Structure formats: C-alpha cells, structure tokens
Amino acid sequence: MVFSMHKLIIGCGYVGLSVAQKWLEQGHAVSALTRSETHAHEFEKRGIRPMMGDITQPDSLKGLPESETVLYAVGFDRSAEKSRREIYVEGLDHVLTEIKPRTQKIIYLSSTSVYGQSAGEWVDETSVCEPERENGQICLDAEQMFEQHGLLPNGAQRETATAVILRLAGIYGPGRLLARMQQIKASEPLTGRPDAWLNLIHVTDIVNTILKCDTDIHLESHYLVSDSRPITRQEYYETLARLIKAPLPQFAEEAPGQPALKSQRMHSTERAAGLNKRCCNKRLREELGVELVFPTIQEGLPQAIENT
Template sequence: MLATSPSPVHAAVLIAGAGDVGLRAAQRFVARGHPVFALRRHPPGAPPPGVAWVRGDLTEPATLAGLPAAGIVVFAPTPGAREAAAYRGVFVDGLRHLLAALPAVPARLVFASSSAVYGEHAGAWVDEATPTDPPGFNGRVLLEAEAIVAGLAGGVTVRLAGLYGPGRTQLLDRLREGKAAVPHGQGVYANRIHVDDAAAALTHAALLERPAPLYLGVDDTPLPIDALYGELARRVGGPVPPEGPAPAGVGNKRLSNARLRASGFTCEWPDARKGYAALLA
C-alpha cells in the first residue's frame, strides 16, 4: 500500500486528463517529491516544473502505446462535448483503454467523479451511503465509470461538487449582468468546492494508506442558493438575483464531507462565500 509519510522512494504519478484540476493535483504531487506525468491530447507548450507531458487521447487506444509505469493514476478527463456519447467515450471507454495500455496495474487509481450521480433529496443531507439516482446522462455515465474503478484493488472515487476558482467566472458574469435567477426562500441548497481544494482532495485520497473506496469532495458549508447568489451579486455590483427555478438536473441536497474530513483532510476554503471573496479581491 502507498504510505502517507514521505519516504526516499516516491511512486510515479500519471495524471490522465490533465486539465485545470488535474494539473493542480500534479503540482501537489511534485511538491511531495513524486515524478509526475500528465496525459493530454494536445500538450500546451512547456509543462509546469516537475511535470512531463505525455501525448495521448483516451478515446484512441493506439495513441496510448508506451505509457509510463505509474504507481498512482489520477483519472480526471474532460469530455469534448456535453453529450452522452462524448461522456461515455472518455469516462467509460477511455478508462478501459487507459487500464489496458498501462504497463502495470497501479497501486492506486483515483477517479474524479461528480455529485451529479445523486438525485433529488429535498434539501436533506447526502453522504457516500446515500443511494444514487442521477437525473441526467452525465451522472449515469459516471456511475458506469465508478463501477469499473470499484472493481480495482486500489480504486478510489471522489465525487466532486460544483467547482469554482480562478478562470471560472461564468456565474459571476451572469450575476453582474442580472441574468442568474434563483428560487428565494425555498431552502434550495448549493454545494461547492474550490478547485484547489478539489485537487488537494484527489491528492489526499491517492496518498492515504487505507482509503475508503468513495469520498464526497465538497466544502464544509452547503449554502442556500439564494444566500450564495445574493452575496456574490452584491460583491460584483450586480442586482439582487430575480426569482426563478433552481438549476436544472442537479437536485436539491446538502452534501456532507464528513468522511473526507475524518480521513484527515481540511479544506483551505471551507465556505464558498469566503472563497469567492478571495477570488474577487
């Protein structure tokens, strides 16, 4: 098993799908002394310090020949389109292609999944034991990939909540322009995690000596969505968000990170209001 404490010999890490969250995780592994390889279809110039690019496409098995041996794999791809075929091609077929191409079975494979696998819970608390009931194709495809990961001896899934952080300004832009409606006073909750905390959670799960097979990656503070949107609108100088329906295909729930915290993880940004405030500052 992988050790939690530093040692002279560190497992090599392959980030399969090295986008924003994946590269942030890569830099955390580098800081801990791990050799890190980052798989991308089209590597964008020079890699971050300590990271080596690997060119390959998860949807094209022939491009995955010659992958480096890695004791730790972080599987965090991004589909090219928001449609079922693209999701299945990357998350399900792509995962199978990756596992077939690896020169050895990794001691640990961490999958960055999503809380989209849950359904409607009327604002109740949700944790890893809550039955899944995905309302959309994305959640259904992710569950298929999770099943593959669960069949691996070192497989761990981290279901990430809604991501925010540098470069993710769409919501703020909509609030500034008065285009983001929200249900007021109905107890509809938003669940968020800062991208740096998401990357830290993936790294943490990879390095635990005896991880659970599943964690919820979310901050400490589920917020009524009208309170969150109202606070953000005020900070960006936008109007009070108008009355409107809850976000479609998400479901109303409060995600609990109790299992992740019990494993020793601490969010740098436990409350999205403070995380957004720091971004805007």
C-alpha cells in the same frame, strides 16, 4: 522525507494542473496524457512530461509509463466530437485495461451527480445512487468500471492497483467565476429555483484531498468531496453580488419544464427544477482527515474573486 516517485495525470486541466504543480514541488516526476500539441508544449514549460494519446483510441495508450499514482480527472470536451459515454465510460475502460498492471493507486474524480435525490435530502457515501439524468447515469456507469476491473478496496489482497473514487461537488475557485460575475454585473436574470441547494468545493480543497489520498493511509472506496455548508442558490448569488459590488441578483420565472435559455446555461451544480440534495462531508473530514481551507463560501469566494 518525501521520496521521488512517478505520477501520471490523465485529464490535466483545472484540477490536474494544480495537483501536478504540488507533486513537482514535492520532487516527483509528473507525466500527463494529452492529445493536443499545444497542451503538450504548455506541459513541458511547467516541467510536466507530455504523453501523446487519446483515451478513446486504445492503441494510443500503449506507451503510458509505470506510475505509483494515477490521477484520472477527465472532463467532457465537446471539441473531441465524442459522446459523454464514449469519453467517461468507454475511455475509462480503455485506460484501466492498460494501466492497472502498471500502477499502485488510481485516484478518480467523479461527481455528486451520481445521486438522484432532489427534495433537499442529505446524502453521503452510503446513500443510494439512482440518478434521474443521463449525465448522472453515465458518471455512475463510469464508477462501476472500477468494480468491473476489480480495483475497489474490499479487504482482499490484490496484484493490481487500488482505486479511490472522489465524488466532487460543484468546483469553484480562481478563474471559475467569470461568466457568473459578468452576468450579475449586467443584471441578467438567473434561471432556476432560488431556494434550490448548491453543494460546492474550492479547488484548493480538492487538491488537498487528492494529496491526502496519495499518502500511505487506509482509504475507503468512495469519498464525497464537498464543503461543510450547502447553501441555496439565492444565498450564493447574493453573496457573490455583494463581494463584487453588483446589484442583488434577480431570478427569472420559468414555466414548469421550460428549458433555460442558451445564453443563460446553468452551472453544473444547478437544477432547473427540484431542490437538489445536500452533501455531507463527514467521512472526508473525520475519517480521511482533510481539514478544509475553505469550509464555506464565506471563506472561499473572496479568495476566488481576488485571484480571478
């Protein structure tokens, strides 16, 4: 039996909305923070209680409700006219200061960009995090806010919440493939190395991981959330092209250090140079016990395309 509890989502977007729907189906009350009146009306239609506020404005967070679980899934919103550091690090600091006395568990969505490995190495939760790029360093600085607030599990009893950090690989799923599908159909050359590694995770498996973390089980502080088979960019785009019956993709040759064209912005999981890393999901599967619905793109891409 599932007992009704209150859940709070901060960053109720592509992943957050799917989690909210599952929580509502389980009979829980769900609130979501937003600074948009339009989003507030959309949330109300879905049965989600909107809370007006802005993570970069601490005073606007005073009314956040007590919640058994907080899902923190804030992405970078260019329309906010704030820097990544202001949103990811300072905004998180504001939220944690406000909510940690009023919740039991915080599930935080981070990124595999915290790893700096770029020669095709395998990485897991124990691998060193020395990101070379500013975005990765900001993500790592955000993760460290949980340690500064004393929220990561360390075996000690605490009076405040416990947090779990989910390092997500590149997210795909229904509605997240349109730009690439159009590019391949138009036979536009793809930037970046075709032999570089991609680490991906279907949105359904992210949602299931979050729901698993929201149960009464032992949690480690970090989980790497990626599917079971990293693939090269070439294999990924060739598979996508076959599924949508488009010409096989061509990769543009770039001079070393030359940035990608603005019209061909790289996917967040791609690198212009280097082989990237390969993510191991052993802890996710064997310790957390998540059984992936889409363990590879062979299962996940057809579903994503069909529902896009």
